[in-house]
Amino acid sequence: MAFTAVLQSEWTKIRTVASTSWTLALVFLVTVGFAALFSATFDPNRLDAAQRATFDPTATSLSSMELGQLAMIVFGVLVVSTEYSTGMIRTSLAAVPRREHFLLGKMAVATALALAVGLLTSFASFFLTQALLGDLGIGIGEENVLRAVTGAGLYLALLALFCMGVAAMLRSSVAAISVLVPFFLIVSNLLVGFEATRTVGQYLPSNAGGRIMQVVPHAFDSPETPYGPWGGFGIMVLWTLAAVLGGYAVLRKRDA
Amino acid sequence: MIELEGLTKRFGTTTAVDHLSFRIRPGVVTGFLGPNGAGKSTTMRMMLDLDNPTSGTVRVYGKHYRDLSEPLKHVGALLDAKAMHGGRSAYNNLLCLAQSNRIPRQRVDEVLDLVGLTAVAKKKSKGFSLGMSQRLGIASALLGDPEILMFDEPVNGLDPEGILWIRNLMKGLAAEGRTIFVSSHLMSEMALTADHLVVIGQGKLLADLPMADFIQQNSRSYVRLRSPQQERLKDLLHEAGINVVSVPATGTLEIDGVSAEQLGELAARHQIVLHELSPQRASLEEAFMRMTADSVEYHAHAPGMAADNPARPADVPAWGAAHTATRKAGE
Amino acid sequence: MIEAVGLTKRYGAKTAVDQLSFQVKPGHVTGFLGPNGSGKSTTMRMIVALDRPTSGHVTINGRPFRELPNAQRHVGALLDAKAVHGGRRARAHLLSIAQLSGIPEKRVDEVLAVVGLQDAARQRTKGFSLGMGQRLGIATALLGDPQVLLFDEPVNGLDPEGILWVRNLMRRLASEGRTVLVSSHLMSEMALTADHLIVIGRGRLLADMGTQEFIAHNSAGFARVRAADTDRDGRETLGTALTKAGGRILQEPDGALRVTGLELPQISDLAHRAGVRLWELSPHRASLEEAYMRMTQSSVEYTSTEDPRAELWEPEPLALPAWEDEAEAAPEVPRTGFYAPPPPGAGGQPFLMPSNPGELASASGNPSPNTPEDTR
Numbered sequence: 001m002a003f004t005a006v007l008q009s010e011w012t013k014i015r016t017v018a019s020t021s022w023t024l025a026l027v028f029l030v031t032v033g034f035a036a037l038f039s040a041t042f043d044p045n046r047l048d049a050a051q052r053a054t055f056d057p058t059a060t061s062l063s064s065m066e067l068g069q070l071a072m073i074v075f076g077v078l079v080v081s082t083e084y085s086t087g088m089i090r091t092s093l094a095a096v097p098r099r100e101h102f103l104l105g106k107m108a109v110a111t112a113l114a115l116a117v118g119l120l121t122s123f124a125s126f127f128l129t130q131a132l133l134g135d136l137g138i139g140i141g142e143e144n145v146l147r148a149v150t151g152a153g154l155y156l157a158l159l160a161l162f163c164m165g166v167a168a169m170l171r172s173s174v175a176a177i178s179v180l181v182p183f184f185l186i187v188s189n190l191l192v193g194f195e196a197t198r199t200v201g202q203y204l205p206s207n208a209g210g211r212i213m214q215v216v217p218h219a220f221d222s223p224e225t226p227y228g229p230w231g232g233f234g235i236m237v238l239w240t241l242a243a244v245l246g247g248y249a250v251l252r253k254r255d256a
Numbered sequence: 257m258i259e260l261e262g263l264t265k266r267f268g269t270t271t272a273v274d275h276l277s278f279r280i281r282p283g284v285v286t287g288f289l290g291p292n293g294a295g296k297s298t299t300m301r302m303m304l305d306l307d308n309p310t311s312g313t314v315r316v317y318g319k320h321y322r323d324l325s326e327p328l329k330h331v332g333a334l335l336d337a338k339a340m341h342g343g344r345s346a347y348n349n350l351l352c353l354a355q356s357n358r359i360p361r362q363r364v365d366e367v368l369d370l371v372g373l374t375a376v377a378k379k380k381s382k383g384f385s386l387g388m389s390q391r392l393g394i395a396s397a398l399l400g401d402p403e404i405l406m407f408d409e410p411v412n413g414l415d416p417e418g419i420l421w422i423r424n425l426m427k428g429l430a431a432e433g434r435t436i437f438v439s440s441h442l443m444s445e446m447a448l449t450a451d452h453l454v455v456i457g458q459g460k461l462l463a464d465l466p467m468a469d470f471i472q473q474n475s476r477s478y479v480r481l482r483s484p485q486q487e488r489l490k491d492l493l494h495e496a497g498i499n500v501v502s503v504p505a506t507g508t509l510e511i512d513g514v515s516a517e518q519l520g521e522l523a524a525r526h527q528i529v530l531h532e533l534s535p536q537r538a539s540l541e542e543a544f545m546r547m548t549a550d551s552v553e554y555h556a557h558a559p560g561m562a563a564d565n566p567a568r569p570a571d572v573p574a575w576g577a578a579h580t581a582t583r584k585a586g587e
Numbered sequence: 588m589i590e591a592v593g594l595t596k597r598y599g600a601k602t603a604v605d606q607l608s609f610q611v612k613p614g615h616v617t618g619f620l621g622p623n624g625s626g627k628s629t630t631m632r633m634i635v636a637l638d639r640p641t642s643g644h645v646t647i648n649g650r651p652f653r654e655l656p657n658a659q660r661h662v663g664a665l666l667d668a669k670a671v672h673g674g675r676r677a678r679a680h681l682l683s684i685a686q687l688s689g690i691p692e693k694r695v696d697e698v699l700a701v702v703g704l705q706d707a708a709r710q711r712t713k714g715f716s717l718g719m720g721q722r723l724g725i726a727t728a729l730l731g732d733p734q735v736l737l738f739d740e741p742v743n744g745l746d747p748e749g750i751l752w753v754r755n756l757m758r759r760l761a762s763e764g765r766t767v768l769v770s771s772h773l774m775s776e777m778a779l780t781a782d783h784l785i786v787i788g789r790g791r792l793l794a795d796m797g798t799q800e801f802i803a804h805n806s807a808g809f810a811r812v813r814a815a816d817t818d819r820d821g822r823e824t825l826g827t828a829l830t831k832a833g834g835r836i837l838q839e840p841d842g843a844l845r846v847t848g849l850e851l852p853q854i855s856d857l858a859h860r861a862g863v864r865l866w867e868l869s870p871h872r873a874s875l876e877e878a879y880m881r882m883t884q885s886s887v888e889y890t891s892t893e894d895p896r897a898e899l900w901e902p903e904p905l906a907l908p909a910w911e912d913e914a915e916a917a918p919e920v921p922r923t924g925f926y927a928p929p930p931p932g933a934g935g936q937p938f939l940m941p942s943n944p945g946e947l948a949s950a951s952g953n954p955s956p957n958t959p960e961d962t963r
Contacts, residue, residue: 094331
């Protein structure tokens with residue numbers, strides 16, 4: 001079986017359903033929209049001295065990722081779980097009986113698409129907000145800024161892949177979304193918020209992966225991390241790998 | 257050609273499919289029969305490698321399904337008409353299947369035309385009636401022009417015109433030398449379609465034989481006679497030691513255990529005019545009921561209940577048999 | 588008794604049901620047939636006042652459905668087996684309906700037993716298979732012990748035993764003097780169940796008559812004749828004699844002749860005079876399917892490119908008797924009366940309309956004593 005045929009087929013699948021366009025459009029609109037809103041209403045006079053010292057204009061552009069990523073979670077989940085909810089999985093696996101080809105093809109196509117949309121979102125968000133910040137804004141050429149903006153795109157793509165893995169394990173849209181959204185929105189932030197649980201919280205995928213988007217350490221009172229930007233990203237890669245392997249194991253073992 | 261060997265599937269302590277071995281041959285329509293819960297669907301899913309057998313194997317032309325490159329070109333299956341993404345158009349649902357097996361795009365148009373869905377090809381399949389979904393599922397099975405076709409309850413939701421169409425389609429495909437395997441609960445439909453039968457009950461093989469043999473072995477056949485010289489005929493039959501039953505309602509005689517040929521010769525010898533000499537064979541339904549009645553657990557509640565109290569349903573729900581099936585498997 | 592007068596339903600410019608008038612009489616199972624999109628479901632929905640007719644009216648026992656006091660006790664309907672709240676348990680579902688209509692709780696357990704769901708009574712209906720959902724729907728219809736019953740595709744999802752059970756149930760309900768209207772796409776099933784038919788196409792009435800009459804009206808029967816194999820010229824002599832007498836003859840695959848245009852006694856006499864011994868002489872009625880196809884040919888919505896009906900039409904009568912042209916074989920579809928359950932009256936008794944109850948028991952329960960060889 002030619003793997004390119006599987007890729008082509010998965011690309012047709014992904015581009016011919018409405019959920020792809022609305023989730024990805026939401027990623028872009030929410031992230032860019034809220035970033036623009038933050039920057040346009042930003043008042044530097046309200047910052048205290050410490051905050052002023054660690055002010056990170058790049059992070060201002062990318063902080064709305066926190067909300068935009070929710071749509072990306074839904075995208076990642078739906079790509080996999082609609083196969084189960086519609087019953088299409090049986091038709092798909094009859095056509096591509098090799099589970100690894102099926103899952104790899106689907107994930108490759110969806111991750112590539114998520115990466116494209118993620119990069120588009122992070123760069124659009126960056127340039128728009130820097131323009132709105134006026135004097136406080138910085139250019140893409142400044143130290144570590146390009147890494148942070150590109151990293152934001154990579155983060156979104158990796159997040160989508162992580163969610164695909166989880167959805168493949170849980171095989172249900174409702175289950176996967178109701179686990180992942182609170183996990184990324186609440187649990188991650190909550191654990192980091194308390195001294196006692198901070199160390200654990202810092203190793204969760206969103207916090208570790210999010211480190212790549214910071215240019216200035218301790219910006220917005222963020223605590224110190226035991227890893228650097230790429231170290232944190234590496235931790236998220238490990239999480240994603242675990243989710244994908246878990247998803248593959250379930251797909252292989254369980255009856256379709 | 258598909259070969260099943262010792263195919264077994266257990267869910268926990270329930271044995272859904274129990275050491276099933278049979279072959280499905282090309283050139284004929286093979287009907288796959290069994291009561292609800294007999295393991296038909298599980299068997300069909302294992303044949304497509306969708307469910308993993310607990311033990312045993314299925315081979316398609318000597319290979320595991322998973323090892324077929326571009327399987328849609330060898331095996332087409334309609335297991336569940338609704339197994340499509342409802343948000344995608346009929347055309348695109350077929351297109352992504354076609355692409356995965358490198359089937360040319362124009363074949364999608366061809367099969368849509370064949371099943372009569374060209375007019376709604378661009379519509380989302382969510383809005384399809386059951387009959388239209390069924391046609392879409394049939395189109396997906398035909399997509400790769402495969403030598404082997406499997407259908408699970410293909411006439412579900414089709415109207416009489418559609419039923420006639422799919423029946424002729426299956427017979428036509430078999431006549432081209434393809435292997436056709438079809439499961440259905442509609443005995444009268446199967447009687448018109450299938451040439452060969454595989455019957456299972458509680459996951460076990462009950463029969464694997466040609467349709468005519470199946471009916472012959474599992475039902476009473478008799479000959480019906482009508483004659484203007486009825487009384488004389490009766491006397492003659494009595495003299496010959498043949499048991500005759502008169503049916504006053506229709507004015508006919510019914511004879512068990514003697515062939516129409518013999519009776520025709522007898523009448524000719526004695527110059528008796530016959531107005532009817534017709535061999536009667538019971539229906540596939542009756543034959544099926546008799547056979548599955550033998551697999552006792554399906555009538556676990558009260559054998560003879562129907563006789564005691566004809567107002568009650570004669571059957572027992574098949575899902576009630578799951579527990580007994582388990583017990584039997586443990587023996 | 589259900590009576591429709593000038594019943595019409597339009598959706599925008601589309602007329603789904605067009606001036607439909609008919610009566611469904613008590614004591615019969617009336618089959619309601621028509622292609623997809625012919626307006627069957629709409630009509631049934633109008634009968635139970637789920638849809639409002641654009642014009643015309645339909646009454647049940649002389650009154651519109653809405654004006655029936657306690658409708659559940661007059662009319663039972665199975666229109667969509669899945670129209671059940673999935674989270675409820677089967678018994679609770681029935682009980683809630685029973686309480687609405689003042690039906691005693693005892694009746695709930697009764698109908699559960701009738702449909703064979705007594706063991707599943709405490710299960711949530713969400714986990715029900717299509718067949719179980721269908722049984723629950725039938726239980727709901729029977730709950731009020733109504734005089735009028737409507738069933739839309741009742742055997743959907745049922746296994747062979749379930750199908751047999753539904754068939755017998757409907758015939759029993761009719762024999763108790765109730766009015767039973769059943770819509771179905773399964774012609775062979777309807778041939779065994781319905782004694783009266785209402786056929787519609789494109790929303791209009793196409794036929795309203797007895798099943799036997801309908802078949803006789805819309806298709807021709809034939810006789811199968813087989814000369815003794817031991818008589819070498821028998822078949823040819825017979826063929827010639829029958830053709831001379833005006834019969835049309837086609838050859839069947841097994842060497843028998845299919846004769847139209849001659850009555851059985853005539854064939855018998857002709858054979859006798861020609862000195863041919865017969866090994867078979869059996870009457871065959873065409874199938875309900877064939878009759879139905881002829882009647883509804885112009886009112887079908889989704890058609891496949893190849894018209895399946897083409898195979899049902901008989902070939903043109905040939906100037907030369909077909910049996911002389913060896914290639915010409917009789918059309919193989921549909922072979923009623925041999926493998927197929929014979930249509931009522933076509934030959935043999937329709938299976939399981941037994942004259943004595945013991946016969947039914949032996950067919951579905953233990954093997955009957957007169958068939959000692961029940962081969963596995």
